[in-house]
Amino acid sequence: MRIVQVMTPRGVRAAVVESRDQLRLIDYPGGTYALAQAAIDEGVSLAEVIASRRCHELLDYKQALDMRQLLPPVTHPDPAHCLVTGTGLTHLGSADTRSAMHAKAQVAESELTDSMRMFNLGVEGGKPDVGHIGAQPEWFYKGDGNSVVAPEQPFDVPAFAEDAGEEPELVGVYLNGPDGTPYRLGYAVGNEFSDHLTERANYLWLAHSKLRPCSFGPELLIGALPAHLQGESRIVREGEVLWRKPFLTGEANMAHSLANLEHHHFKYAQFRLPGDLHVHYFGTATLSFADGIEVRDGDRFEIELPALGRALCNPVRVASKSNAALVRVHSL
Structure with missing residues (x-):
């Protein structure tokens, strides 16, 4: 599994790389850092936390890059x-x-x-x-x-x-x-x-x-x-x-x-x-x-x-x- 972080109108969100062209947003505020904290708290893997919180919203990967919406894949608040x-x-x-x-x-x-x-x-x-x-x-x-x-x-x-x-x-x-x-x-x-x-x-x-x-x-x-x-x-x-x-x-x-x-x-x-x-x-x-x-x-x-x-x-x-x-x- 590979993920990125995107700046959205709702704040920082992580997204799963579905393909070279598409990203699937993860329905969890706070991005990768918050997801990792949840994994530690719940005693499960990061991949499991992400899999349980995928949403239906897709983003165009190239557009996110061109518009400079991508952040480093993990950031601290x-x-x-x-x-x-x-x-x-x-x-x-x-x-x-x-x-x-x-x-x-x-x-x-x-x-x-x-x-x-x-x-x-x-x-x-x-x-x-x-x-x-x-x-x-x-x-x-x-x-x-x-x-x-x-x-x-x-x-x-x-x-x-x-x-x-x-x-x-x-x-x-x-x-x-x-x-x-x-x-x-x-x-x-x-x-x-x-x-x-x-x-x-x-x-x-x-x-x-x-x-x-x-x-x-x-x-x-x-x-x-x-x-x-x-x-x-x-x-x-x-x-x-x-x-x-x-x-x-x-x-x-x-x-x-x-x-x-x-x-x-x-x-x-x-x-x-x-x-x-x-x-x-x-x-x-x-x-x-x-x-x-x-x-x-x-x-x-x-x-x-x-x-x-x-x-x-x-x-x-x-x-x-x-x-x-x-x-x-x-x-x-």
Whole structure:
């Protein structure tokens, strides 16, 4: 089952993807977040709650997209209680990339970069046996729910940014129950969007490079995730495809199991506060930046992962460098 969220005259509503052309509204106020809370309260699956509340009202999917009525597939009523995070150095990548990584991994330990050491930790211990704890991954913070951009809405690039690059990723979405237990709602395709020039200048600026907008959706896959997922990432400029590349994700193409990545996020008590929503990006191995692409104002990102529904598309809106200004703090 795949669902979306739509802004209707009656407020936010979730809808089931009936086909590429049609959406069936779910007769329940509050959208996906409220449906997930109901599932937790009733002790049933999210799919069961949705199935029992489908209504007869259908919407035109393309029209909803064109009119920008679609929201991210899950949102929190208070964006401050949505935490957006991610893990890096998690993917093996394509066969060529994997071979290159493994070849480099044979050099002396003293010659390895910190990034390669982190990657090796994942290769060696990122998929522990069931019930065991594996290697800790790289982790980063992106922002709260205000940093999430809806499908078809623009990524605003701040005046101080050095770069604006896409990152096609698998996303997990979670809601903490009343006792703090995290529940996975489902998976979506995401664009984690980062400033790669800032990160490349000094890897200790990784935290700065991640504080940018992001997007996920438009659809949320509820249920089992295939181990092997293959998609395509594209950049469209003035109506023409400037760059395109396939990408792989899913556990079969990762150094870490999803369960291991989830453990190392939710092991922190502050990430298990009741009612909080978590949007977590699982990493990538495919970037246009690695191929020398410089994203410009007006470019359009298109990230397609067929198993998770329609492509996620967002244009880019770059602020003028002349708008950069010193932020002054005032004393009270």
